[in-house]
Amino acid sequence: MFWLWFWDAYLDRRMAWAVEPARADDIEDLVAIHGSAFARGWSAQEIDQLVADRAVIACVLRREGRSRPQGFALSRVAEDEAEVLSIAVAEARRGTGGGQALLGRHLGRLAGHGVRRVVLEVDEDNTPALSLYERFGFEKVGRRPAYYARADGTRGAAAVLALELP
Ligand SMILES: CC(C)(COP(=O)(O)OP(=O)(O)OC[C@H]1O[C@@H](n2cnc3c(N)ncnc32)[C@H](O)[C@@H]1OP(=O)(O)O)[C@@H](O)C(=O)NCCC(=O)NCCS
Numbered sequence: 001m002f003w004l005w006f007w008d009a010y011l012d013r014r015m016a017w018a019v020e021p022a023r024a025d026d027i028e029d030l031v032a033i034h035g036s037a038f039a040r041g042w043s044a045q046e047i048d049q050l051v052a053d054r055a056v057i058a059c060v061l062r063r064e065g066r067s068r069p070q071g072f073a074l075s076r077v078a079e080d081e082a083e084v085l086s087i088a089v090a091e092a093r094r095g096t097g098g099g100q101a102l103l104g105r106h107l108g109r110l111a112g113h114g115v116r117r118v119v120l121e122v123d124e125d126n127t128p129a130l131s132l133y134e135r136f137g138f139e140k141v142g143r144r145p146a147y148y149a150r151a152d153g154t155r156g157a158a159a160v161l162a163l164e165l166p
Contacts, residue, residue, distance in 0.1 A: 015065060015066065017062070017063065017097065017101035018062045019059050019061055019101060019106065020062065022051045022069075024048070026069050026072075027051065029068055030069060030072050031043065031047055033069065033071060033072060033089070033090050034086065034088055036091050039150055040149070042086075051074075053076075055077055055078065056085070057077060057110055058072065058073075058074050059073045059105065059109060061073075061089065061101065069090075070089060071087075071088055071089035071098050071099070071102050072088060073087040073106040074086050077110065080114055080115055081115065081119065082115040082117075082118050082119075083119050084106075084120035087129075099128070099132045100135065103133075103136060104136070110165070117162060117165065118165065119141075119160065119161065119163075120133070120160075121158040121159070121160055123156045124156060124157045133161050133163075137163055138161040139161060139162060139163070141161065141162045143160065144157060145157045
């Protein structure tokens with residue numbers, strides 16, 4: 001049994017990442033990924049409405065050739081600006097380049113929709129997310145104190161980041 005798990009994990013890590021538009025049958029997995037990533041998880045109905053919204057670009061991260069989503073990115077587009085509403089990678093898959101593949105291709109899709117500026121809010125203490133955004137050239141343009149309610153009852157400040165797309 002262990003060898004089966006080990007072999008599966010080994011194969012999984014060697015597969016390339018694919019990033020595709022989200023489908024209706026991805027919703028259940030997106031709810032689970034969102035719920036494990038944020039203090040207030042979104043319901044299936046909330047995610048379903050976002051994915052169906054024509055102003056929202058919804059991307060899903062998968063291992064190429066495997067169907068289950070391993071992450072997602074959702075952005076709302078208004079004219080030539082987009083706001084990243086949420087981005088997350090399944091806990092067991094973090095730190096293996098998935099976030100980078102997902103955000104890179106998500107930004108590409110936004111650019112394809114005529115977006116020139118992307119904004120987002122991120123917890124100032126969220127080191128992995130800040131590293132990811134920094135790698136793509138996002139810059140801090142503002143700060144919102146006591147913005148996030150954390151699971152332990154404290155509140156965290158948000159950094160507002162922006163990126164101009166070429
Ligand atoms: C943020 C998140 C999407 C990154 O996904 P990921 O698959 O782990 O990202 P990658 O493996 O591509 O790594 C991206 C960067 O984060 C860094 N990183 C990943 N895990 C890290 C950790 N635990 N601590 C510090 N840095 C970390 C990587 O080194 C990399 O930085 P680099 O480009 O300078 O090398 C993921 O951590 C996540 O889902 N977090 C929970 C949800 C969340 O916080 N979303 C952001 C809300 S604004």
